[in-house]
Amino acid sequence: MTLEPLLLSAKLAFCTMVLIPLLAFPPAYFLAFGKCRGKSILDALITLPMVIPPTVLGFGLLILMTPTGAVGSTWKSLTGDRLIFSFAGILFASLVFNLPFAVQPLRASFEKLDKRLLESAAVLGLSPFQTFYRVVLPNCVSGIVASSILVFAHSLGEFGVILMVGGSIPGRTQVASIAIFEAVEALRYDDAIYMSAALVPVCFVFLIVINAVNGRQQS
């Protein structure tokens, strides 16, 4: 019974970590190499979820994710389901919330790239996509690993945003942080301690596994 929220948190963190590169790579690449006036505005926009209070972000997302909201109605017309109070909904919130945490390390590692590598690639006639795939990516593994680890750990502890949009539904949106909060509220301290104590080793083991996988890739 108390295991369910822990597994759900792990699932949310894992899904966020797997999906976030799709969202984070293009802006990180643009911020690192792009040359245009709007760069600082985009930068501020992407970093915004990092600085505004999670409850403010959560309330904004709640408005967007309702069945009549911009994102919620699009989702409903695509899938026929509601986005709010669903796992897909907290995953969407988690992706928005984690975007700056994924973009910043990636951008830093792109910027550290030796410019001559990119110039050689261009001279040798590689297309921008090939350059990215064959030159940039292999040279930025450490940045990608840093960003994945950060996003995973960050998703496990997510609280304020999910509290606003999740609706605390067991098995669907009641993640560990919410379950622990509710256990403390209901004075079920044993449950709270049990879940908290379980969460730390779970996080630890996950990170060890990710590190091992990444380490193998690098060698």
Add this chain to the structure above:
Amino acid sequence: MKLLLTLMMVLCVSLPAHAQAADLVIAQAANFMPAMKEIIPAFEKETGLKVQATYTSTGKLYGQIINGAPFDLFLAADTRRPEKLFTDDLAMEPFIYAKGRIVLWTLNKKLCATPWKEAIQSPAVTHVAIANTETAPYGTVAKIALENEQLWTTIQPKLAIGQSISQVFQYVATGSADAGFCAYSYMFTPEGKNGCFVQVKEAPKVIQKACILKSSENKQAAQKFVTFLSSSTVTAIKNKYGYE
């Protein structure tokens, strides 16, 4: 740089001085908020004392109180927690200050033409919001009503849980949930009037007790507020928001 540091120091020292300390800090169960928003200004006008209130679920407030939160007065949404504070010697003798009830609130006017049991089971309703049944007494009575009608298990897949009755209200108000078990008092607010409600007669009345906390350093002010609660001014406000 020096100038900046000086400025920061000045700000740090002077900012808290602007925050006026309250004469009375009240822990208030969320359901009573609409009424309290009128009671507090009336009390302040009459006594000149400054009141500060925190609105959230009764369970959360109880947890904060036993962990030493600096409240003077606790206005709960049940009898159990004030009684427990009293038996644990943390509060003075509790007294009843209001009797409330739950209603099923929705923005979908068609739903109000049917009894609540049919309304929540209608295909038009994907999500029903309910307050945390462990920590929010208004959630507890909603659960009792559902259990009495053998609907508790049936309705599980539709339930979305709010941390307090005000979050339930927010879920319905934003259209996230199609209906929700809300406090009757919220029906008298401008936002509440945007929707319609159905009475839930099967739910027990919510007997709400209050108590002055023994740790309070403003017992006189708290006592004044308690006296004020039985005045005709407050009775009128309570009636206006559907409390007995």
